Amino acid sequence: MTNYKRIVVKVGSSILNQDNQIATTKMKNLVEFIAKIKNKNIEVILVSSGAVAFGYTKLQIDKKITSNKQVLASIGQPLLMTTYQKYFKSFDILCSQFLIEATVFDDDVRLKNAKDAISRSLKNSILPIINENDTTYTKELVFGDNDQLAGYVTKHFKADMLLVLSDIDGYYDKNPTTSHDAKLLKNIKKLDKTSLNDEHTPNSEFSTGGIVTKLKTASFLIKENIPMFLCSGFDLKDAKSYMFDSIHNKGTLFGK
Ligand code: ADP
Numbered sequence: 001m002t003n004y005k006r007i008v009v010k011v012g013s014s015i016l017n018q019d020n021q022i023a024t025t026k027m028k029n030l031v032e033f034i035a036k037i038k039n040k041n042i043e044v045i046l047v048s049s050g051a052v053a054f055g056y057t058k059l060q061i062d063k064k065i066t067s068n069k070q071v072l073a074s075i076g077q078p079l080l081m082t083t084y085q086k087y088f089k090s091f092d093i094l095c096s097q098f099l100i101e102a103t104v105f106d107d108d109v110r111l112k113n114a115k116d117a118i119s120r121s122l123k124n125s126i127l128p129i130i131n132e133n134d135t136t137y138t139k140e141l142v143f144g145d146n147d148q149l150a151g152y153v154t155k156h157f158k159a160d161m162l163l164v165l166s167d168i169d170g171y172y173d174k175n176p177t178t179s180h181d182a183k184l185l186k187n188i189k190k191l192d193k194t195s196l197n198d199e200h201t202p203n204s205e206f207s208t209g210g211i212v213t214k215l216k217t218a219s220f221l222i223k224e225n226i227p228m229f230l231c232s233g234f235d236l237k238d239a240k241s242y243m244f245d246s247i248h249n250k251g252t253l254f255g256k
Contacts, residue, residue, distance in 0.1 A: 004160040006043040006122070009034060010150035013206035014167040015233035016080070017053035020060070026234065028087055030165070033236050034127065035091035037243060043122045045157060046095075046129045047150040048084070051076040053206040063205075073134030084129055094126050099133040102143045105152050118157050145209035151217035155224050162221060163243070164214055165233025167203050170252040171211065177203060188254045191219045218254035227256040 015026055037044050052069055055076030061068045081097050088095045098118070104110045121128045132149055143149045147164065154162040172182035195215055202210040218228045231238040231251030241247040 004042055006045070006157075006159045007037070007161050007163055008045045008047060008150055008154045008157070008159045009037075009163045009165065010047040010146055011049065011165045011233055012146070012167060013049040013053040014204040015165060016048070016050040017057070017204075017206055020057055022054065022057055022079075022083060027083065029236055030233065031084070031087040031091065033240065035088070035093055036240075038093065038125075038127070040244070044127055045118065045122070045153060045159060046084075046127060047146050047153055048080065048129050048131055049146045049206070050080045051131060051134050054079045054083075056206075070135045077131065077134070080131075081129065088127060094124075095129050096121055096126050098128050098130045100130055100149065100153070101133055102149070102152075105156060111156060115157060145213040147209045147213040147217045148220070151220045151228075154221060154226055154228075159226070161226060162217070162228040163239060164217070164228060164230045165236075165239060166214070166230060167207070167232070167234065168211070168230075169232040169235075169238065169250045170230055171215070171254075175211075184250060185252055186248065186250075188218065188252060190222065191215055191254075222255040225255065228254040230254070 011030060015030065016023055034044055034046065051073040052063060053076065055072030055074070056063060058075050058079070059072065061071065063069050063072055084095055100114060104114055118128055130149070130153055132143060132146060150162055150164065168176065170184045170186070171188065172184055174182045176182040196212065196219060198212050214230055221228050229242055229251055231242065238249050238251045241249055242251060
């Protein structure tokens with residue numbers, strides 16, 4: 001059992017959406033996993049993507065157009081939250097929504113307010129669920145991907161680690177979707193500049209970041225001396241053995 005007191009869990013759209021439907025079973029498994037972490041007296045902050053993907057389950061409009069994306073996010077965000085609320089309720093967990101913009105982290109007063117609200121929520125055993133506000137999306141003002149948002153949340157809301165649940169089971173020496181001989185890298189202490197400047201390679205139509213934004217986040221957290229564990233959110237087996245038995249099977253541990 002790891003000795004973390006507070007962790008951030010980041011989940012990508014691809015885990016929550018399957019064939020343009022809400023991936024009910026995977027979402028329930030995620031909720032059960034988080035409930036189990038909370039049961040071990042570890043505080044959890046969830047950074048969840050999925051607003052646009054959830055919106056798209058109700059209305060199929062071209063999501064490449066920014067205003068359409070905003071419309072989809074405005075439909076999907078409440079749906080995402082109601083679904084989480086319903087599933088967490090069966091574990092007696094109250095969850096709350098925080099829509100945080102990138103600019104909050106550059107503004108001392110707004111950041112302090114956000115920190116106070118998050119810490120008060122955690123003291124009351126509430127599970128804060130954070131997303132970027134995709135309805136006011138402006139390229140210059142947003143992270144654009146929840147990996148980097150999750151990195152900032154981990155640092156500023158004082159978590160001991162970031163757990164990234166992805167559609168891939170770790171970081172490989174080359175893209176595993178195109179190179180079948182790619183090897184999983186289990187421990188990364190340092191990332192070089194070239195890997196951080198690679199092209200973005202999201203694997204599903206609702207993903208935005210790809211591996212590069214995960215590496216940027218890992219690099220940011222390594223500098224803060226905070227570990228990040230990247231593993232599959234489809235099959236939570238590796239996340240569970242890492243969190244509950246301190247056994248590192250698959251998955252990549254960055255830092256530490
Ligand atoms: P998520 O939706 O879970 O946030 P993304 O689809 O955005 O994940 O990013 C993960 C994808 O990045 C993988 O499924 C894979 O296709 C791609 N990728 C490219 N290079 C690598 C690599 N070196 N290691 C792991 N994944 C990689």
